[in-house]
Each structure stands twice: as C-alpha cells, then as structure tokens.
Amino acid sequence: MSTHTNASETTPNLAAPIMLPAKRINADWTMLPAWAPLPGLAALAVNSFLLKGKAPVLVDTGVAPLGDRYLDTLAREIEIKDIEWIWISHADHDHIGNLQMILDRAPKAKVVSQYMGVAKLGLLGFDMRRVQVLQPGAVFEAGDRRLHPVRPLYYDAPETTGFYDPKAELLFTVDCFGALLPRPVHMVEDAREADLHAGMMTWSSLDAPWLNRIDRSAMGRGLAAIERLAPKHVICTHLPVLAGNVTTLTRPIAEAYCNGNGAAKADPLWVESALAGLQGVAEMAA
Numbered sequence: 636m637s638t639h640t641n642a643s644e645t646t647p648n649l650a651a652p653i654m655l656p657a658k659r660i661n662a663d664w665t666m667l668p669a670w671a672p673l674p675g676l677a678a679l680a681v682n683s684f685l686l687k688g689k690a691p692v693l694v695d696t697g698v699a700p701l702g703d704r705y706l707d708t709l710a711r712e713i714e715i716k717d718i719e720w721i722w723i724s725h726a727d728h729d730h731i732g733n734l735q736m737i738l739d740r741a742p743k744a745k746v747v748s749q750y751m752g753v754a755k756l757g758l759l760g761f762d763m764r765r766v767q768v769l770q771p772g773a774v775f776e777a778g779d780r781r782l783h784p785v786r787p788l789y790y791d792a793p794e795t796t797g798f799y800d801p802k803a804e805l806l807f808t809v810d811c812f813g814a815l816l817p818r819p820v821h822m823v824e825d826a827r828e829a830d831l832h833a834g835m836m837t838w839s840s841l842d843a844p845w846l847n848r849i850d851r852s853a854m855g856r857g858l859a860a861i862e863r864l865a866p867k868h869v870i871c872t873h874l875p876v877l878a879g880n881v882t883t884l885t886r887p888i889a890e891a892y893c894n895g896n897g898a899a900k901a902d903p904l905w906v907e908s909a910l911a912g913l914q915g916v917a918e919m920a921a
Contacts (some may be wrong), residue, residue: 677815689778699732725792726755750793787811789843804867813873
C-alpha cells in the first residue's frame with residue numbers, strides 16, 4: 636500500500652519527490668499535488684489537475700518517480716478507465732512522466748496538445764492514434780465544459796498551452812508564476828510573502844531566462860489582462876493553488892520585468908555576452 640505525506644509533516648530539505656493527498660479546488664476541479672527537491676535551492680511543486688464531469692480531463696501526468704503513488708492518488712478521485720482526455724500542456728518530463736501508465740489504464744482516453752507537443756510525443760514513441768492536435772485559436776470541448784486555450788506569459792517550451800475555464804473562473808498558467816519555496820504548502824496564501832516573491836524570481840530566471848529581454852509593455856499588457864479577468868482560482872504546475880487576489884502573482888512579475896525594480900539576473904549565456912568573450916579566440920584562430 637502506498638503512503639502519502641502531509642504538507643505539515645514535511646521539512647524544507649526534501650530528499651526525493653513526494654506525493655500529497657489530492658486537494659479539491661472547487662466542485663469540478665481537483666489538484667494532484669506533488670513536490671520535488673531542486674538540490675541546493677528549495678522545493679518545487681509539480682502538480683497535475685483533474686476535471687471531473689461528463690468527459691473527465693486529466694491535465695498533465697506528474698513525474699515518473701512517483702508512478703504508483705501518483706496512480707493511487709488519481710484512483711482515489713476517479714476510475715482511471717473513465718478518463719476521456721489528457722491535456723498535455725507541453726512535453727517536458729515533469730508534465731508527461733506517467734502518461735503511458737495512464738494510457739494503459741484508460742483505454743478510451745485521448746491526448747490533446749499543441750502541434751509541437753504532438754510532434755515531441757511522436758518522437759518519444761507514443762501511439763499517435765491516441766493523440767489529437769489542439770488547433771490554434773480553437774476552443775477545446777470536453778462534454779459540457781469548454782476550455783479556452785491561452786499562451787502563458789512565459790514558458791520553457793514553444794508548445795506550452797494553458798487555458799481558462801469560464802464556468803469555474805479558473806486560469807491554468809502552466810509554468811508561469813511558479814515559485815521555489817522553502818517547504819510544501821497547500822495554498823499560495825500559506826507561503827510567506829517574502830518567500831513567494833524570492834521563489835518566483837528564482838524560478839522565472841531558471842525556467843525562462845529570456846524574460847530579461849522581453850518587451851516590457853507587452854508583458855505589462857498581459858499581466859493587466861489577467862488582472863482584469865480576475866479569475867477565482869489560478870492553478871499552476873509549479874505553485875500551490877491561488878484562491879485570492881491575482882495581483883499576488885502579477886505584481887511581483889511586473890516589478891521585476893516591467894518596472895525594472897526586481898532582482899532578475901542577467902543570463903551569462905545570452906549570445907551577445909557569451910560570444911563577445913570568444914572574439915579574441917576567433918581572431919587568434921584565423
């Protein structure tokens with residue numbers, strides 16, 4: 636029998652990924668929370684999500700090291716064979732870790748992802764007969780639920796696609812707004828403000844180092860659009876659920892990448908700075 640770990644029982648020094656009990660977000664949505672250590676840094680949430688209803692949707696499939704524990708947590712929430720759709724936000728390993736195990740147990744389930752995600756799944760050897768391309772601009776319908784695809788403000792893979800569920804007033808931002816935190820918590824509101832801000836800066840600089848060169852006005856408009864939307868819940872792969880004011884997440888990013896007041900670090904591998912140091916070497920080799 637697999638066991639679960641409560642957030643209150645964990646320490647800041649995770650030695651390996653842990654699976655926590657499923658957490659109900661609202662009447663239809665459930666989070667399957669896991670946490671993994673980033674050595675030398677902190678703990679990172681690695682969540683997936685389940686939409687129950689006429690055509691159940693599993694959003695991402697967690698990390699492979701938690702395999703049986705992940706399946707056990709999922710099976711406590713739904714008969715796995717009843718899952719009809721698996722939304723793959725992008726094909727990184729922390730989002731598709733248990734995909735094949737789910738497909739083996741959910742024979743009618745189909746995978747949906749943006750085109751590059753589908754291509755990557757094909758290269759990884761998944762059965763393409765069970766994969767469907769999410770067409771750009773199309774609304775995804777699962778039974779009586781309509782999910783509106785949204786490109787997150789920042790990401791680490793070109794196919795990354797989140798969504799907005801207007802019925803639940805819920806926004807899925809994938810990796811965007813993620814944060815490294817000292818220890819696992821259930822809700823964003825459970826984290827200290829200073830820890831949240833520092834964790835968001837560290838994560839964004841690791842996951843999207845190009846953010847220092849983003850169009851600040853475009854980023855500002857995107858953040859303002861999310862604030863106008865004012866979702867009841869923001870769900871993120873690498874952050875606990877936010878059920879409060881969305882500015883808790885938008886303002887730190889605005890301060891760092893729009894106003895120039897944050898602690899965003901320059902990327903030493905950026906082509907201009909990286910190649911500048913090689914100029915002399917190139918001249919010597921000529």
